[in-house]
Amino acid sequence: xxxxxxxxxxxxxxxxxxxxxxxxxxxxxxxxxxxxxxxxxxxxxxxxxxxxxxxxxxxxxxxxxxxxxxxxxxxxxxxxxxxxxxxxxxxxxxxxxxxxxxxxxxxxxxxxxxxxxxxxxxxxxxxxxxxxxxxxxxxxxxxxxxxxxxxxxxxxxxxxxxxxxxxxxxxxxxxxxxxxxxxxxxxxxxxxxxxxxxxxxxxxxxxxxxxxxxxxxxxxxxxxxxxxxxxxxxxxxxxxxxxxxxxxxxxxxxxxxxxxxxxxxxxxxxxxxxxxxxxxxxxxxxxxxxxxxxxxxxxxxxxxxxxxxxxxxxxxxxxxxxxxxxxxxxxxxxxxxx
Amino acid sequence: xxxxxxxxxxxxxxxxxxxxxxxxxxxxxxxxxxxxxxxxxxxxxxxxxxxxxxxxxxxxxxxxxxxxxxxxxxxxxxxxxxxxxxxxxxxxxxxxxxxxxxxxxxxxxxxxxxxxxxxxxxxxxxxxxxxxxxxxxxxxxxxxxxxxxxxxxxxxxxxxxxxxxxxxxxxxxxxxxxxxxxxxxxxxxxxxxxxxxxxxxxxxxxxxxxxxxxxxxxxxxxxxxxxxxxxxxxxxxxxxxxxxxxxxxxxxxxxxxxxxxxxxxxxxxxxxxxxxxxxxxxxxxxxxxxxxxxxxxxxxxxxxxxxxxxxxxxxxxxxxxxxxxxxxxxxxxxxxxx
Numbered sequence: 001x002x003x004x005x006x007x008x009x010x011x012x013x014x015x016x017x018x019x020x021x022x023x024x025x026x027x028x029x030x031x032x033x034x035x036x037x038x039x040x041x042x043x044x045x046x047x048x049x050x051x052x053x054x055x056x057x058x059x060x061x062x063x064x065x066x067x068x069x070x071x072x073x074x075x076x077x078x079x080x081x082x083x084x085x086x087x088x089x090x091x092x093x094x095x096x097x098x099x100x101x102x103x104x105x106x107x108x109x110x111x112x113x114x115x116x117x118x119x120x121x122x123x124x125x126x127x128x129x130x131x132x133x134x135x136x137x138x139x140x141x142x143x144x145x146x147x148x149x150x151x152x153x154x155x156x157x158x159x160x161x162x163x164x165x166x167x168x169x170x171x172x173x174x175x176x177x178x179x180x181x182x183x184x185x186x187x188x189x190x191x192x193x194x195x196x197x198x199x200x201x202x203x204x205x206x207x208x209x210x211x212x213x214x215x216x217x218x219x220x221x222x223x224x225x226x227x228x229x230x231x232x233x234x235x236x237x238x239x240x241x242x243x244x245x246x247x248x249x250x251x252x253x254x255x256x257x258x259x260x261x262x263x264x265x266x267x268x269x270x271x272x273x274x275x276x277x278x279x280x281x282x283x284x285x286x287x288x289x290x291x292x293x294x295x296x297x298x299x300x301x302x303x304x305x306x307x308x309x310x311x312x313x314x315x316x317x318x319x320x321x322x323x324x325x326x327x328x329x330x331x332x333x334x335x336x337x338x
Numbered sequence: 339x340x341x342x343x344x345x346x347x348x349x350x351x352x353x354x355x356x357x358x359x360x361x362x363x364x365x366x367x368x369x370x371x372x373x374x375x376x377x378x379x380x381x382x383x384x385x386x387x388x389x390x391x392x393x394x395x396x397x398x399x400x401x402x403x404x405x406x407x408x409x410x411x412x413x414x415x416x417x418x419x420x421x422x423x424x425x426x427x428x429x430x431x432x433x434x435x436x437x438x439x440x441x442x443x444x445x446x447x448x449x450x451x452x453x454x455x456x457x458x459x460x461x462x463x464x465x466x467x468x469x470x471x472x473x474x475x476x477x478x479x480x481x482x483x484x485x486x487x488x489x490x491x492x493x494x495x496x497x498x499x500x501x502x503x504x505x506x507x508x509x510x511x512x513x514x515x516x517x518x519x520x521x522x523x524x525x526x527x528x529x530x531x532x533x534x535x536x537x538x539x540x541x542x543x544x545x546x547x548x549x550x551x552x553x554x555x556x557x558x559x560x561x562x563x564x565x566x567x568x569x570x571x572x573x574x575x576x577x578x579x580x581x582x583x584x585x586x587x588x589x590x591x592x593x594x595x596x597x598x599x600x601x602x603x604x605x606x607x608x609x610x611x612x613x614x615x616x617x618x619x620x621x622x623x624x625x626x627x628x629x630x631x632x633x634x635x636x637x638x639x640x641x642x643x644x645x646x647x648x649x650x651x652x653x654x655x656x657x658x659x660x661x662x663x664x665x666x667x668x669x670x671x672x673x674x675x676x
Binding site (some may be wrong): 068071145189191198199202206212213214215216220223224225226227231232234247248250251254255256257258259273276277280 | 406409483527536537540550551552554558562563564565569570572585586588589592593595596614615618
């Protein structure tokens with residue numbers, strides 16, 4: 001055995017080299033043929049994206065943008081994941097009210113909890129938007145930030161979206177996940193800029209989209225610092241601090257990112273000002289809109305929808321030549337495979 | 339000429355290879371000997387830093403921290419740059435009031451502008467802190483974010499700190515600049531978390547410290563979006579929105595970063611809660627304080643100072659074993675060479 005070792009080693013080394021060469025060749029072949037956006041059908045929407053990325057990354061080109069300036073922002077609800085039949089964060093709040101009711105016997109006789117817990121939709125609807133805000137406040141405050149994050153993680157581990165019978169964080173859009181990765185591979189820094197709660201999204205956004213907590217911009221409630229029994233803690237209060245929606249989106253971008261994005265994607269009128277702000281800068285700019293046209297694989301809604309209403313922004317997209325993604329036509333696949 | 343070209347090319351190629359080999363060898367030598375913190379004297383402070391970085395980056399070690407969790411936060415005034423004889427942002431505000439006075443003839447008869455512009459320090463002092471806030475508001479609002487950024491850049495290009503007769507953004511601490519680069523080279527993401535204005539810092543922080551705008555957390559005023567004459571614009575209002583100081587620092591970290599830092603550096607009691615928050619997390623934690631002990635090369639101040647008061651945090655550092663940097667003893671050099 002030992003006598004033949006050097007010769008064996010040579011054989012092994014030789015075999016390894018052959019193997020590496022073979023792997024190298026097949027990798028090169030795969031790379032040349034691979035499509036970074038495999039869930040997108042060939043068409044105007046896909047071409048508008050790849051053309052934009054090609055021109056801003058072409059060193060020496062007229063529209064080259066240095067990597068530090070390659071800021072890309074994405075709305076979340078309806079742009080990166082599904083938002084029907086109700087915003088997923090609202091589903092979380094309602095599920096949490098039920099779960100927390102055991103510890104809150106007083107809710108049986110207090111509105112809007114009473115109406116919601118007894119399934120009295122008419123009484124709940126009569127109390128309007130304020131009722132929902134009260135339910136959200138009860139489930140999003142009066143606890144530490146760590147406790148809240150845990151309640152979100154626990155919910156995601158068990159709750160399922162009713163129509164698709166899948167965990168909510170599986171109902172992300174596969175083509176958009178590919179787009180995020182494609183942009184990052186081309187030197188972009190990707191951010192979420194959403195009307196959703198920033199602390200709600202940060203729990204799962206990194207795993208779902210590859211976007212770390214510090215690149216998630218969202219709405220927030222007031223948080224306060226104190227030295228508690230077991231040390232320093234941050235407590236969530238029932239007071240809205242910032243609404244990152246509509247004209248709040250460019251404000252949030254300015255506050256959190258401090259640079260004007262060159263690439264922005266949304267799906268509703270709540271994203272209009274973000275798209276306006278991103279495209280009003282100098283040099284090459286990209287604005288995209290996900291148009292929900294696929295009742296079969298997802299949902300179809302736009303100008304008349306209560307959730308994710310897309311009206312003014314659709315008009316402005318046509319006028320300004322923004323890229324409109326027709327979900328039914330442009331996407332081979334909507335959600336990740338199970 | 340042309341006939342000998344191939345042979346010449348071979349000579350050139352050979353010389354290039356020799357040259358590359360020589361460069362490679364000298365680089366390897368330099369790397370083996372190089373000190374990532376050359377402006378730090380050998381001592382407890384420097385050792386506490388390098389020991390911490392070694393243990394959290396040791397793959398397979400008991401205190402290993404994955405790169406995504408290597409969040410490092412730094413106060414700015416008095417920690418990364420000088421803050422005497424007045425906060426540099428206050429110097430900016432005062433210089434701007436003088437520059438703007440030409441366009442504001444009404445200031446001659448309106449307080450606190452009248453007192454300040456006529457050099458009546460007694461009258462100005464009598465108006466207290468509110469006077470300074472009014473001067474700051476006048477120079478930090480009523481303009482677009484782009485106009486404000488330009489006013490900061492213009493000021494930095496001409497103004498000089500009186501004692502050192504150097505531009506303010508040259509009065510950054512060379513040892514801390516090295517520390518920031520050293521942490522980044524070890525997979526840390528570096529953030530500023532400062533009581534200073536976020537839009538004031540973002541103008542120059544990337545060039546000075548290598549910290550991009552999206553990693554600067556600071557105090558802010560309300561900003562509003564509108565479609566102006568020349569398109570979408572963000573206007574700064576004279577209303578404070580968030581004070582990123584004291585208990586506001588962990589709140590700002592939670593809002594902007596969304597992860598608890600494992601490494602934090604400050605210099606005053608305004609940083610105490612940030613240091614408490616960072617060190618209260620699980621696993622390896624580092625807290626550092628810059629103690630201004632060098633009246634000759636910089637300034638010497640702590641418990642009695644109006645600016646950068648360091649009292650409670652110094653006591654807590656001693657009790658908890660935080661690293662205290664003695665500027666006079668620990669730093670070979672304070673500011674970058676001219």
